[in-house]
Amino acid sequence: MGRYVLRRLLQAIPVFIGTTFLIYLMVWGLPGNPFAGRCGQRPCPDAYIQRMTEKYHLNENIISQYFWYMSHLVRGDFGETFTGVSVNSLLAQAFPVTLRLAIVAIAFEALIGIVAGVVTGLRKGRFIDNLVLVSTLFLIAIPTFVTGALLQWVLGVEWGIIKPTVSSEARWSELIVPGFVLASVTMAFVTRLTRVSVVENRRADYVRTAVAKGLTESRVTGVHLLRNSLIPAVTQLGLDLGGLMAGAIVTEGIFNIRGIGGMLFMAINRQDSALVVSIVALLVLVYLVVNLIVDVLYAVLDPRIRYE
Amino acid sequence: MSDTMSDAQARQLPHATSTGAAIVVDAAKSDRPRSLGSDAWRELRRRPLFIVSLVLILLFTLMAAFPQLFTSVDPTYADLNRNLQPPKWENWFKFGVDGQFGYDILGRDVYARTIYGARASIIVGLTTVLGTTILGGLVGVIAGYFGGWLDSLLSRFADIFLGVPLVLGSLLILSTFASRAHDNPSAVKIASLVIIALVALGWPVFARIMRSSVISTKELDYVAAARALGARPSRIIFRHVLPNALAPLIVVATISIGSYIGAEATLSFLGVGLQDPVVSWGVMISGGITYRNVAPHLMLFPGTFLTIAVLSFVMLGDAVRDALDPRLR
């Protein structure tokens, strides 16, 4: 088990370096004046150019630039925007909001996705199965920004059930509808994943063995079948946590939530490159850490993995 | 006795299995010939979802290729006198008139724009999938077939691109390149950028599928035999590996067309994809969201078309997968 975790960790390091380098390259490494169009509509302030060049060695080649950038990053310094605000303080405000939104979304995914998946898996081919399957198709097909805009308009404007935009505190109760919107597509995937898994495992030999042991139906389904069927769904839920934070950009934009996504959206529009790189690096880091946790979780859930 | 018996058993086992195999082969011969492909096709024709999605996709393709067949109205003609007017229901199913879906903020005909908007979505969706399939397929075949350090290298490389979420990464790519282009970039240029961005981030998914198909096919006895007989890699790949890997690739590609169409619209919505005056569903929806309180039709009609288009591709992929994977029937 320890060796398995260590191996996964070692595999994640080059991916992290590669991905962040790729992003760094895309933002800073293109030929031409690095500060052209880097500070919004106006040219960059000289003081900022000087500070950045000194700190990140922007006059050297791209590899050493990246090296200096990372050396600051691993010490927890995400740099500063061209207006001189520390990125760390911005992230400290925005990150908890996005995390909360992602948690609400994951809760929807787990609750609705798994329950619907198990129910349809056990009733394969019946009316409820077809109903849920068609619903998941629609959830997958409607782009998030359409779902979000529609729900905001119907629930917020027409019916007045919710406030159309989320306040700056971003309380849990305000995040229910945005969380649902964020989860809509992945929820459908978790439903289908769980369903397929239940359908496959239902005919598995070990389920037949459990019946032959004279266990009650609820024990056969609730313990033997579910424990195996939920492994892929739980893994998927973990992976989604990282993806949902990145995907929050659309949802946060629509509901005016002041999270990472909203901030990134603004940073891109204002062409504040330092902020963009830092946010994306953070999101990639979260994504990789969550991936690692999921791998470990997977090994805990499925004992066969540990010995592969 | 027990010794001779266990010896007899030992000999009988392989014998039993070989008759088993013979049974399968003979049964296939004596019955009418059935391959996975023809089986899948028979299964597909029975499915209403498959037929419906296929018809819809043909309809959208026709719309993209010859929008004039569906409307004779100029989608860019603006008449401010009729701006934000609601749909004229009485004009539905009449050719040559406008106003079926109402008018947008500049008084342009929403119906004509929705029809013309299919082109951008279909082109971006199809081209992106073509690109990801070719690039990802190629990398997957190389990694899977040759294995070893090349496989490790290519797989880690794919992981790096997988680490960047699709919308986030393409947002970054598009904003970087768009900010570089000081002149007003043409629609073709932006569309190509969108496609390049989506291909750059989408290929690892296809590479992974291809790689695992290749690896599992490589292990098959008859392929190992072909290799032992000295068949060239290209021959093995084209004769044995590709036909086996095609099924999962087709399924993922079909579903991906739908998700790339959605991604293109999302990028337009975020303001980095196609922009007005280009006619596209994404552009129309993001433009319409602002006015949804007074004129919801601006968002609803292109939104419905977009959803149905994505839905058709996802349904088609689903139907093909179900037909190819009999276990889940």
Place this chain on the structure above:
Amino acid sequence: MTDLLVAGEPASQPAGAPNAHLLEVEDLRVEFRTLDGVAKVINGVSLHLDAGETLAVLGESGSGKSVTAQAIMGILDSPPAFITGGAIRFKGNDLLKMSREERRLVRGEGVAMIFQDALSALNPVFTVGFQIAELFRKRRGMSRADGMRRAAELLDRVRIPNAKGRVKAYPHEFSGGMRQRVMIAMALALDPEVLIADEPTTALDVTVQAQIMELLAELRRERNMGLILITHDLGVVADVADRISVMYAGRIVEEAGVYDLYRKPSHPYTLALLNSIPRLDLKGQRLNTIKGLPPNLLRIPPGCPFHPRCSMAQEICQRELPPLRELSGGRTSACHFAEELNRE
């Protein structure tokens, strides 16, 4: 028909109750309703078993032997499988007429079963100790710790080395033979009166096969269980079975004591099966195989289902389905020419 079957069997039957066998299957019929049509998988199978007795059910794959076992256990997948007739009596009570709950209580305690592929038949995500102890906990109301202790005792009984340490291991951590022992231990947990072993050694090495068969025979003696051995392999059962029932196309075509059956088969199918066993003394000769294929169960040929493959087939065989008849010596056969075969 049952009376006929009773006549020629070993004297292990309880006196005074000539018809109350421990387990009795009578005229069982099962069909599979598939998209391609209705496959008649079991067409009137009758079997019986007494305490301490070993019955082998022999047949090619698709002959219906495993389906019979699953029908007895009540673990047929339905759909597609449906029991359309017959009775399965355990100690005189028809299992098919019981409520779900009564039926459940028979499983494991009255009739237990071990499966061919222990790796897929054991749940991969639970330790073997958990899976055995589960029976003690859920069926006997024992505590978790007591259940685990009993599980370790059982593993020790089936001669798994270091049983105490191995209860915490997962199925994939055992070798094939050891895994089958775990299955046997699990089946024995509730002291069943009948044990059904469905091809228990097919997936194993030859040396391990013999050990497992020995273990089963020993446990059968020790506990005076009735044992049904399902197999396609005549060699496996020769040493341990008392009687053999041969199945073909969902029917029993011959039943006899193991010695009689080997010495003088009275159905051409049995004869063909015996001839297809490779023999050391006939080394170098061409192996006899049964020509043709088992019938498609969607379209069982009229008359005797074996006639297209039978070397002795006559015109009557294409027309008339031969019933299972009693022959001299208390054996039965479903062949029009059973007497002639027996005389040869």
